[in-house]
Amino acid sequence: MPEPFSIPGTTAVVTGAAGGIGLALARRLLREGAARVVVTDRDADRIAAAAEALGERAHAMAFDVADENAVADAVARIERDHGPIDLWCSNAGVAAGRGLGDDADWDLSWRVHVMAHVYVARALFPRMARRGSGHLLVTASAAGLLTQLDSAPYSATKHGAVALAEWLAIRHADEGISVSCLCPQGVNTAMTAGDGGASATRLGGDYIEPDDVAESVVAALHTGRFLVLPHPEAAGFEQRRAADRDRWLDGMRRAWAKIRAGAAGRAD
Numbered sequence: 022m023p024e025p026f027s028i029p030g031t032t033a034v035v036t037g038a039a040g041g042i043g044l045a046l047a048r049r050l051l052r053e054g055a056a057r058v059v060v061t062d063r064d065a066d067r068i069a070a071a072a073e074a075l076g077e078r079a080h081a082m083a084f085d086v087a088d089e090n091a092v093a094d095a096v097a098r099i100e101r102d103h104g105p106i107d108l109w110c111s112n113a114g115v116a117a118g119r120g121l122g123d124d125a126d127w128d129l130s131w132r133v134h135v136m137a138h139v140y141v142a143r144a145l146f147p148r149m150a151r152r153g154s155g156h157l158l159v160t161a162s163a164a165g166l167l168t169q170l171d172s173a174p175y176s177a178t179k180h181g182a183v184a185l186a187e188w189l190a191i192r193h194a195d196e197g198i199s200v201s202c203l204c205p206q207g208v209n210t211a212m213t214a215g216d217g218g219a220s221a222t223r224l225g226g227d228y229i230e231p232d233d234v235a236e237s238v239v240a241a242l243h244t245g246r247f248l249v250l251p252h253p254e255a256a257g258f259e260q261r262r263a264a265d266r267d268r269w270l271d272g273m274r275r276a277w278a279k280i281r282a283g284a285a286g287r288a289d
């Protein structure tokens with residue numbers, strides 16, 4: 022297992038940090054003694070307000086993680102202005118597309134949930150490799166280990182995020198770069214604010230708070246563990262899926278039938 026990552030004194034970057042899990046992560050990293058945290062988001066106004074609220078060790082930067090030039094430019098500017106990046110939390114995400122979704126939903130989900138991590142690895146890993154150290158945290162989702170019944174683009178691209186994080190963790194370990202993968206189930210954020218009582222994610226278990234997720238991330242960084250599971254029950258679900266795929270699929274079909282029955286009941 023890779024060495025644990027020690028937070029005090031480090032320079033960290035968090036994408037998608039204007040609210041939700043990203044903001045909670047940034048706040049927690051500062052509390053754990055990070056020297057500075059660059060909080061980034063595509064929403065310039067909200068990220069400026071977030072940095073202001075986080076205090077003087079927080080710095081705001083607005084860019085789109087789905088734009089490779091913007092990511093490369095951000096990496097170069099942050100290292101020029103703040104020094105070597107020790108930890109990059111690749112956390113921005115979107116809820117795009119219900120059901121099978123349309124091509125625009127797939128394109129956006131693919132670029133934000135998969136290519137954004139590729140872009141940062143291309144720009145940052147050669148720098149980390151030269152230094153022989155660095156950590157990438159990929160925010161995927163339990164949807165990337167199991168499924169997310171409401172959205173095929175979300176589910177499939179989060180599976181892609183997990184697969185990519187595993188690949189990076191294997192292939193870059195000998196350069197001193199470690200990778201972890203955050204896979205929460207439901208979390209109370211803007212992304213899930215519209216989830217009704219019978220939404221697929223709510224049926225999967227209790228929603229937790231962004232601060233609980235940040236707590237799990239810090240605990241995992243301290244141990245060097247790859248998979249960060251703020252909902253511990255996700256480990257059991259994943260094991261059941263791997264042990265007997267057909268049985269797991271039957272269970273998911275029953276869950277989907279329950280959701281549909283609930284939706285039909287509400288429409289009556």
Ligand SMILES: NC(=O)c1ccc[n+]([C@@H]2O[C@H](COP(=O)([O-])OP(=O)(O)OC[C@H]3O[C@@H](n4cnc5c(N)ncnc54)[C@H](O)[C@@H]3O)[C@@H](O)[C@H]2O)c1
Pocket residue numbers: 036037038039040041042043061062063064084085086087112113114115133160161162163204205206207208209210211212213
């Ligand atoms: N909330 C949940 O239940 C849950 C569960 C599992 C995983 N996640 C994942 O956690 C991450 C954070 O989500 P959240 O729940 O805090 O939602 P959120 O909507 O509060 O935060 C997502 C942030 O990402 C930013 N963003 C989106 N696209 C961007 C882009 N192209 N470039 C830069 N910034 C961009 C948004 O502006 C927003 O501030 C996402 O990757 C999400 O998929 C969330």
